[in-house]
Amino acid sequence: MLKRERQSFILREVNLHNRVLSVDLSQKMGVSEDTIRRDLNEMAKNHQLIKVHGGALSKSFHLSDSENLVYASSGKKTIAHKALSLIKNGMFILTTGGTTIIELAKSLPPELNATFITPSLPAAYEYIHHPYIDVIFTGDRISKSSKIAIGAETVAKIKDIRADLCFLGINAIDADVGITDNDWEVVQVKKAMIGSARQVVALTISEKLNSSQKIRVCGLDKVNVLITELDPGDTQLEPYRKTGMTVL
């Protein structure tokens, strides 16, 4: 059994049962527990599941608000603040989900009047609490792990839209490889969003710069603006500035 096969089996298993034990997996596939542990650690780093002592839990398992809160912190606030400058009244704006985008949603000024379109349930939930913003939620079936709507209908609906702006919360970005992610369905949705917007804005904390995942979302040529918590002149951003995109 190849590593890839094994990992995709693990992913199926964990999403099906919501939890797996290293011992069980080791036995089921006839490899040592060490190997399973290494797989689980790798998959945890790719945000495919949550590693815990003794096994792993599905991403949809709700816990660690504290971790999320700590993790969000000031960097994401800085990013949100920079992103706000791009938003004008009357705009149609596509957004993904993700903690950075949620932070942005929470920072929207109360007098803003715009239409937000998103496949992310948590994002929609934030937007709906805003006094003026119109919210359009695309699609019906909602993926538990990513909490966004996925599938053909969502993609089709997004393709019917011509938005002014697309805010993309991203998982990994690299000057050569471009933007990558690790969930095929999510990538399909993101691709559709990129195709439907006049201007694409990528938001990310600097930690994710120069990293890459298994599935490609798009090349950097599609990205018009990159926003991180760093100073735009920071050397880490040099390779991205060179591609001609705006760096904020």
Place this chain on the structure above:
Amino acid sequence: MLKRERQSFILREVNLHNRVLSVDLSQKMGVSEDTIRRDLNEMAKNHQLIKVHGGALSKSFHLSDSENLVYASSGKKTIAHKALSLIKNGMFILTTGGTTIIELAKSLPPELNATFITPSLPAAYEYIHHPYIDVIFTGDRISKSSKIAIGAETVAKIKDIRADLCFLGINAIDADVGITDNDWEVVQVKKAMIGSARQVVALTISEKLNSSQKIRVCGLDKVNVLITELDPGDTQLEPYRKTGMTVL
């Protein structure tokens, strides 16, 4: 049971009941009280709950000035509890939004495995946090006032469904007039939901009995079950029992 699972269960339990006793938890999960104590201490350090002698309290219990809130929602908790008895594994369940339904969503047992279909954004947001439940959100444009999806597409989507159960959070009910509401668009959606379910369950606090609004949703002949916080034998419910519906 893994440590994280246990803690997640505790969190759910404490948020649901506002307080937990170490002894109960220890028994429910078959671990020693020491372990529970250690969990509670750890969770307290992470600000997930408040540790007290003998158990723990919910954070929200302490934050919001309790008394009023708890009493106001205690009726709804009773209703939610009664409604739970109608839900079986594997069911397809349509629900509206509204505070009563949200209370129900929060009370769903963690091991439940069912599909919930709703046009309500807050309801979907609750369902998605549950470990097993599948969530389908109907429709795209979301009305700000009611926070539910409205319009032709939503109605069309609901009409394509054959659900086992429809939980209807209602605004006004009267033995003669039936169920009424005050938002035309919302009524259209509710009508579609009633038409798409094998069994219709109306949930309401007794306060709304014998009242009516401007727009009619349906007659009582369409309602199979009525749930209030009152005892089923209460005289206030007499007129409804007479129509032949089940009163819980």
Place this chain on the structure above:
DNA sequence: CAAAATCATGCACAAAAATGCAAAAACTTG
């Protein structure tokens, strides 16, 4: 204040994880 319940602490033991290392498998590349 005294009995009962609850808690903190240290300890023991088992399960799981990290680490370093060598063998095996999978891939490059000429």
Place this chain on the structure above:
DNA sequence: CAAGTTTTTGCATTTTTGTGCATGATTTTG
């Protein structure tokens, strides 16, 4: 396809983590 390189895997060893139990301290309650 064969030799060399990289990746993957299993094993032995050490460390860490999770759990229960005993003991004595502390808090609650009647």
